[in-house]
Amino acid sequence: MTMKVQLNGIAYYLLKDALDSLNEGLFKYREGINGNKKAFKFSILHVARFIELICKYIIANVHPILIYKNAFSETYVKDQKTITFNEAINFIQNIHGEELDSASKTFSEDIKYLKNIRNKISHHFIHTDEAEDASNILGGIIETIYYILYHSEEKDIIINGINPENKEVFDNLVNTYKAKIAVALEQVDILNEGELIYYCPVCGNKTFILNNTKFKCTFCDEEEKAYKCTLGWCCGEALIPESEAIAWNSEYDDYVCEYCYDAFNHKANSD
Ligand SMILES: [Zn+2]
Ligand SMILES: [Zn+2]
Numbered sequence: 682m683t684m685k686v687q688l689n690g691i692a693y694y695l696l697k698d699a700l701d702s703l704n705e706g707l708f709k710y711r712e713g714i715n716g717n718k719k720a721f722k723f724s725i726l727h728v729a730r731f732i733e734l735i736c737k738y739i740i741a742n743v744h745p746i747l748i749y750k751n752a753f754s755e756t757y758v759k760d761q762k763t764i765t766f767n768e769a770i771n772f773i774q775n776i777h778g779e780e781l782d783s784a785s786k787t788f789s790e791d792i793k794y795l796k797n798i799r800n801k802i803s804h805h806f807i808h809t810d811e812a813e814d815a816s817n818i819l820g821g822i823i824e825t826i827y828y829i830l831y832h833s834e835e836k837d838i839i840i841n842g843i844n845p846e847n848k849e850v851f852d853n854l855v856n857t858y859k860a861k862i863a864v865a866l867e868q869v870d871i872l873n874e875g876e877l878i879y880y881c882p883v884c885g886n887k888t889f890i891l892n893n894t895k896f897k898c899t900f901c902d903e904e905e906k907a908y909k910c911t912l913g914w915c916c917g918e919a920l921i922p923e924s925e926a927i928a929w930n931s932e933y934d935d936y937v938c939e940y941c942y943d944a945f946n947h948k949a950n951s952d
Contacts, residue, residue, distance in 0.1 A: 690745065692745060696734075696738045698734050700842035704844045710816075713812060724815055726802060735830075735839075739829070739830070770796050788828075795825055862886060866886075891907060908920065912941035914944050921936065
């Protein structure tokens, strides 16, 4: 493996394990498209492990001791436990989030997406024997991690670690994903009539729009009920997707949007 970046020991091994998992995932995906449909599930499981390891790698590369739970201990602790995946992802958010969120919301949405998708995969909420589903998931994860690594100035690191026999399928996944995203965003432009555009709770893209009486994702077709914001102070009683709606009154099944909810709390605190 040739790399520009000088890695400490722990970061090196985390990166190596992460790339092994990615390559194993790509290998299983190839088995799937060659007819063994059961392999898609394993391709996604390997890639979930890749997500966890690459996030820990990013942190170990800042400083290797940060990977341990007791990094700030007063005394030396033998056999230290390492941080959890959630802690890792929070750390990445905390070191990169603010500067990037001021420009766009994508970074924190991408972090949220990684967290959600990895949890869903790890807890077996995703079952697929469909090539297209597996391709969407793998493409989305690679694209997201690529974006996050880009901001830590190591964007070639994944590409360099792909086995030559996986290279073609890797490029296909990334290119297919990019082309599909372009079409989905174009659809948003065509179909959306001045309503707020939401991030899809499943694929994490900003492609979740009001479609008649429901919200629908132009990328992955995910659908959700639409609720009207009860307060309407900030949004003018906008329709909001179920996953974004905040329960307001359980008795009447009332919901509010996050803006009105914040405005209400702000007012309540200042009264
Ligand atoms: Zn979607
Ligand atoms: Zn509202």
